[in-house]
Amino acid sequence: MPAMNKDELMLRIQALEFTAVDLNLYLDTHPCDARALADFNQVAAALAQTVAVYEQMYGPLTNFGRSQSCGRWAWVEQPWPWETQG
C-alpha cells in the first residue's frame, strides 16, 4: 500500500467500506453469486488492513473493544466525524 496522509487513508477506508456495504446488500439477496462473494472477501481484507494502518497512526475508529487503545485512552482525542470543517 502506498504511503498516504490521514485524509487519504480515511478516503481509502470510506471507499473500501462503501464497496463492502454495497456488496453486503447485494449478497443478502444473491447469496450464491460466487464472484460477488470473492469480491466481498477481498474488499473486507483490504479494509481491515487499511483500518489497522490508520488506527496505529491516528487512534481507534471503533468503540466497545473493536479497536485497542495503546498507552492512553485515545478514543476521545481525535475530532468527531461531523467536525471535519473548521
Added chain:
Amino acid sequence: MWVYEKKLEYPVKVSGPNPKLAKAVITQYGGPDGELAASLRYLTQRYSMPTSQAKGVLTDIGTEELAHMEIVAAIVYNLLKNAPLEQIKAAGMEGYYADHDRSLFFVNGDGVPWVAAYIQSKGDPIADLHEDMAAEEKARSTYEHLINLSDDPDVTDVLRFLREREVVHFQRFGETLNIVWEHLSSRKVW
C-alpha cells in the same frame, strides 16, 4: 448490539453557512421520508420477517440508514454552525432557533416534529416490504427536490450519493419481496 465507527459513510463538506438550505435538508433528518423514519421502520419490521434473508436485508439497510442520518446531521450542523442570526432570520428559522439554537432536532422543513405515525409495522411481510419500497421512492424523490433547491455544490454532491443509495435499497427490497413471496407460496400445508 451495534458498534460505532468514528467516520462518515461518505465525506461531508459544505461551502459555508447556509440556514436556508439547512431548513430544507433537515427534512431528511426528521421528516416523514427522512433517515430516522427509514432506519427505525426497517429495524422494527425485521423482527416479524419470515425468512433469514429478509431479516438480514432489513438489519443491513436499517443500519446503513443510521449512517445516512449521521450524514444528513453533519450537513445541517455545518450549514448552521457559524450562521449569523441575520441569516437565520432571513431563512425563516427564528422558531427553530428559539427552541434549538443551532443544534440538531428531528423536524421536517417546516418545523413539524417527527412522529412514529410516519412508519408502520404490520406483521405482514408483503405489506411491510411494499411500504419499504414506497419509502425508498419517496426518499429518492425528496433528495431530488433538495438537489433542485441546493445552491451549494458540496452539499449537492452528498445529496446525489444519498439519492443513489435509495435507488439501490429499492432494488434490494424488490428482490426481497420476490424471495418472501416465493417462501410464502411454497409453504407446506399439513
